[in-house]
Amino acid sequence: MTTSTAAPPRVLVVEDEESLLFTLAHSLKREGYTVVTASRGDDGLRLAREQKPDLILLDVMLPGIDGIQVCRMLRRDSDVPIIMLTALGGESDRVAGLDTGADDYIAKPFGMRELMARVRALLRRSGARAQPEAEPPVVISGDLQVDRDRREVVRGGEVLRMKPKEFELLLFFLQHPGRVFSREQILNEVWGHDFDGGHRTVDVHIRWLRQKVEDDPSNPVRIRTIRGSGYLFEG
Amino acid sequence: MTTSTAAPPRVLVVEDEESLLFTLAHSLKREGYTVVTASRGDDGLRLAREQKPDLILLDVMLPGIDGIQVCRMLRRDSDVPIIMLTALGGESDRVAGLDTGADDYIAKPFGMRELMARVRALLRRSGARAQPEAEPPVVISGDLQVDRDRREVVRGGEVLRMKPKEFELLLFFLQHPGRVFSREQILNEVWGHDFDGGHRTVDVHIRWLRQKVEDDPSNPVRIRTIRGSGYLFEG
């Protein structure tokens, strides 16, 4: 019943914080989606009805009408997939969000990668055709197998137990081999747009990753350090 | 949604320090952009609205209205890409800058080359057409291959281990073959506009480069010395 086209899926983003809106729009476009934006709840509601998007990203806190209201009103006559963006990851928010009929929620701050994964998943579930990028569920590089569906990493037959952030970080590297990324870029992609901690956090996670992924963690071959620039994953 | 033209992208530079403003404008023009300048925050704001530039370089410290304010005011009705030029590379500055809705920031002192790279990246992201120069990821000259993504130099099948400055310097030469550059010019481009060290620093780096790049470092063929003028890279 949702719109289904041969063209790329349309995503409506309703978010008042300018910089986040920009980042979201940009990331979505890069993935191949068509993006429509609004920074007020009432505008969002109007656009949702005019444009019939295939998916909606909806901030909870909004000027005009808040996200919860918008969601409720939309649900009266549509079952378009909705992902709520909530400020505080509190249990109550989550419940409140899902109660209104949202299909998923994600707490700020969130990594772009995770959000994109959820968007993709939700669109697939909702049966939207023409996935802009049918990312394979398993990414392989050398003797490494990363299964995004099972959230599991297999190396030489044995399953590596990965922490969530480690997994995300490794997946990010696997998907962008042979290119240097600065700590800032990595923080933006893996941690989230508004993570404001120190960039040394990356170092530590790199280290942990190396201990699981490298033959000799002290002499890394896969995840190389490019002094003064960042890190590079050797495809 | 942003302004997009067939003509070269317009860049607005707002900077109060005369010499830096001059350098910036000059470098941008050489890259093929159309440049508009202002040395006060209020003038910058006015010009931004009149001229609708495709990108803005905005100093944080400004007479009139400071850069943060200008950025905030612009963001109310525009999503033109903005790069902030910050004096102190402190983490807090970064956050403050990005919070106002800036798309990128760069800490002084910075090399012109890096700035140009960011300008290019941001314009590409924002979807501005008519890229003045779509820089290829790999630059080749003779048996030299410089890979900017991997930050790696390959010569005759073997990978050369390069220090950061060496890499930048070599890349600079590769991109400007057959032309003499004075030490001052090289310092400006590769080191940064307000590097205040001695110019002999260049000599030493040239020497190190030659040892890695020349067949006979004592009789350089690729990086030639033009006595009294500077150095020249033989394309």
Added chain:
DNA sequence: TTTCGAGTTAACAGCGAATAAACGTTGCTT
């Protein structure tokens, strides 16, 4: 020959990264 610019080498200070460990938070178990 004299002078000035460039080559060469080594010393040193400062920075960036690796590492280990502590801390605070969260979520789960009992």
Added chain:
DNA sequence: AAGCAACGTTTATTCGCTGTTAACTCGAAA
């Protein structure tokens, strides 16, 4: 509700690398 385990982040320390400068040598131009 309390205790516990796991995880993410921060901090401190160590270590090695890199950039810069200075001193000396060499060679070319005047």
